[in-house]
Amino acid sequence: MAVEQPTRPTIADKIYDKMFHNYLWKSIFRTGYPNTPRNQMLVVATNVFLHLHPTRIHRTHVKITHTYCLGGLSFFMFLGLTITGILLMFYYVPSVDRAYLDIQNIQTNVQFGQLMRNMHRWMAHAMVILVFMHMMRVFYTGAYKPPREFNWVVGVILLVLTFLLSFTGYLLPWDQLAFWAITVGTNIAGSAPVLGPKSRFWLLGGLQVGPDALIRFYTLHVIGLPLLAAIFMAVHFWRIRRDGGLARPL
Amino acid sequence: MATAVVARPVARPQARARDEEVLVWPDLVFVEFISAMVFTLTLFLLAFLINAPLLDQANADVTPNPSKAPWYLLNLQELLLHMNAAMAGVIIPTIWLVILGAFPYFDREQEGQGQWFGTEGAVKITIAAGLVGFVGCWALILWDSGKLAFFMHDWFGISGGDRLRFLADVRSLQTQLPWPDWSKEITYLPFNLKLLSSDAPGGPTQFQHLDFPGWIVEQGVPIAVMVGLPCIMIYTMWRIGWVETRRDALLALFSGFIGAYGVLTLVGTAFRGQGQELVFPWELKVSEGIPGQDAGGH
């Protein structure tokens, strides 16, 4: 290895140094800008968000064609939905009298309201599709095999939670589309033997889609199910690390 | 410490191959960042171009025709048209999810893991089973909607005549065959059997009556089809030497599912018009419904 010769620092070097090696920066990030292998590993290991990753990863797994980033994008959709969802919550009241008008209001009177609503909607559809495709990718790469059995099960639970999240959100605009889709959907659930009618009643808080159903779906949609999904995602990600990273051939 | 744990019968994580590893920053973080950006931009663009739908305010008195569940449930709504509601809507999806979750406990070989179609013949099995699911599901839907008989007759001039009328669709098995009367009212005891009750005569002795031809149509045929066809497919593939391992069997099962599930979702979404009639997507109209009127008519 050639020994590096010290050269005179250029202007750019000085700016760089001022930006990334000052006291404030280091108080936040500990390391300098991650431009050496040591700092690159440190930044992943010490940053709470990047810490979801290992510091080093097998080279086949960074190839985009191995995962197509589908799991990561599912998670990204979840984050995006949380952000746009919180913004929508500022304006939306889950009562039969207000829900529909609030949505209209969001679309016409709120700055970027229509955009936020559109984003939330399309991201929700995207998440359902991405999670399903992620499952297909895991299956066809044979990545469910031991020792990842249980993480596959956690995945199946996440798939169901994703459907439920999307389904509960569908009612909230309280328009004809929402009302009848949920009526049809809960009728399907209600047809189950033994538990069906009870679980439908429990879900709707009554015999048909009405004010009680709206508040139940809302509560499940904005806190109950996201909380559950977050917990299972935490388990999912933790297990990926514990199971030795992504699956690779023997 | 982990070393204190007694050896488990399940597989342990593979040892790491450090010389084959790259740094997460920048190699992975960069890829993640790019894909997140691409998605953000695409979704922004989509959100600018297409507005989320908002119809009239909900009204329990006005039923749109057809009324449809969200698109990812339309596969179940489609199943619902062909069989007993509890079976289509709850029992089958539940059983399937359990089977899906049990995959790794059935197929525990390490061979081919972590690689796209890593086992021999995997692509072949996937394509073949996917096609079987796709074509088979379409064929069954066409049969049950009576379209198959209709095409045969109108396009090819083939008619089964009266003798084969019972094959026109699944329901005809019930209506077009000379079932004896007793078969439509078979007495049996359900779970809430009250036979032993010592109450007064005419009291709680309770029997339920099974309509056997109806049962055939609503449950018998669907179960036979959904359990039987995948079994026949996998058995055939095994006999011709395509399916050798458990992984192969799962490949066939899962790919067949993807094919059929795709067709069910597609048909439920794009091919079901008013009254859930099977129509072409370009003929699909939704009647918003008029208060106090049945939404079907104009």
Ligand code: HEM
């Ligand atoms: C909300 C839904 C989900 C999220 C956010 C999620 C996220 C992730 C992420 C980020 C990974 C890392 C590798 C990759 O990106 O492919 C992963 C891997 C994995 N996921 Fe998921 N996932 C979800 C649903 C599912 C489902 C539905 C299944 C299967 C039924 C599943 C099974 C697995 C398995 C077995 C792995 C390990 C793959 C390997 O070792 O190559 N996950 N998941």
